[in-house]
Every structure is written in C-alpha cells, then in structure tokens.
Amino acid sequence: MELVAIVISLALLQYSVFGMLVGKARGTYEIKAPAITGHPIFDRYYRVHMNTLEQLIIFIPSILVFGYFGNATVAAGLGVVFLIGRLMFLLGYVKDPAKRGPGFLIGYIPTVVLLIGGLVYAIIAAL
Numbered sequence: 001m002e003l004v005a006i007v008i009s010l011a012l013l014q015y016s017v018f019g020m021l022v023g024k025a026r027g028t029y030e031i032k033a034p035a036i037t038g039h040p041i042f043d044r045y046y047r048v049h050m051n052t053l054e055q056l057i058i059f060i061p062s063i064l065v066f067g068y069f070g071n072a073t074v075a076a077g078l079g080v081v082f083l084i085g086r087l088m089f090l091l092g093y094v095k096d097p098a099k100r101g102p103g104f105l106i107g108y109i110p111t112v113v114l115l116i117g118g119l120v121y122a123i124i125a126a127l
Contacts (some may be wrong), residue, residue, distance in 0.1 A: 004067035008060055008081035010079060014083060015056060018049045018090065048090045051104075055086070059111045065118030069125050078110035085110070 022045045025031070029039035037043050059082055068073035085107025092099035 001067055001072045001081055003076035004063055004072050004079065007076045007083070008063060010083055011056060011079065011086075013061065015049075015052050015054050016052075018045075020053055022049045041094065044094045045075060051089070052086055055082075056105060057109060058114060058115060062118050066114045069070050069121035070117055075114060078113035078114055081110045082107050 022042075025042040025045040026033070028102075029042045031038040031042050039068055059079075063075050063079050063082075066078075085105070087101050088106055089100055090103070090104030092101070094102045
C-alpha cells in the first residue's frame with residue numbers, strides 16, 4: 001500500500017499546485033476575491049481546479065479500496081495514469097476548453113476501473 005499512499009500524496013500535491021495556478025491567474029487577470037469569474041483564462045484554471053476536486057472525491061476512496069482488497073501495485077499504476085490525465089486536462093482546458101476531452105478521459109477511465117474493481121474485490125473478500 002506504500003505505492004498507493006505515494007500516488008495519493010502526489011494527487012493531493014497536484015491539486016495544490018492547480019490551486020496555486022488559480023491564485024496566480026487571479027493576480028494576473030486582477031480577479032478580486034471572492035469573485036470566481038472575470039477573465040476566460042482565469043475561469044479555465046478555476047474550472048480545472050474544481051473539476052479535479054470533484055474527481056478526487058471518487059478517486060481517493062476508489063484507489064484505497066482497490067489497493068487494499070485487490071492489488072496495490074495495479075492500483076498505484078492506475079493512479080499514475082489518473083495523474084497524467086489530470087495534467088493533460090489542465091493543459092488542454094487552459095489552451096482551449098474544446099481540447100479538454102482526451103485528458104479528462106485518460107484521468108476518468110482509471111477512476112472507473114478502480115471504483116468498479118475495488119467494489120468487486122471487496123465483494124469477493126466479503127463472501
């Protein structure tokens with residue numbers, strides 16, 4: 001489970017960096033708090049940050065369940081794919097919101113595999 005813990009820590013670090021990018025964009029585009037809109041580029045950074053939060057709510061418990069009841073190494077590998085997908089999502093979305101799809105899918109598919117796989121492994125363990 002050590003690898004799973006490392007990947008979760010990296011996911012939280014990535015989320016924190018995304019938050020810092022929102023703060024930087026807030027300053028660059030002079031968006032005063034508590035406003036959450038005001039410039040298209042700022043809005044994109046903000047949406048990436050919020051969407052990543054929405055994904056982490058599913059990803060973190062799923063990787064833990066899959067890693068505990070299934071295979072921690074596979075869970076960590078899927079987690080790395082999630083991280084790559086989130087980075088691609090950020091880069092695509094900030095450049096052009098229409099280009100966010102591939103990064104979203106690359107990050108979302110491992111989450112679904114972890115969620116369903118973890119559920120199956122937990123059910124098998126309970127029987």
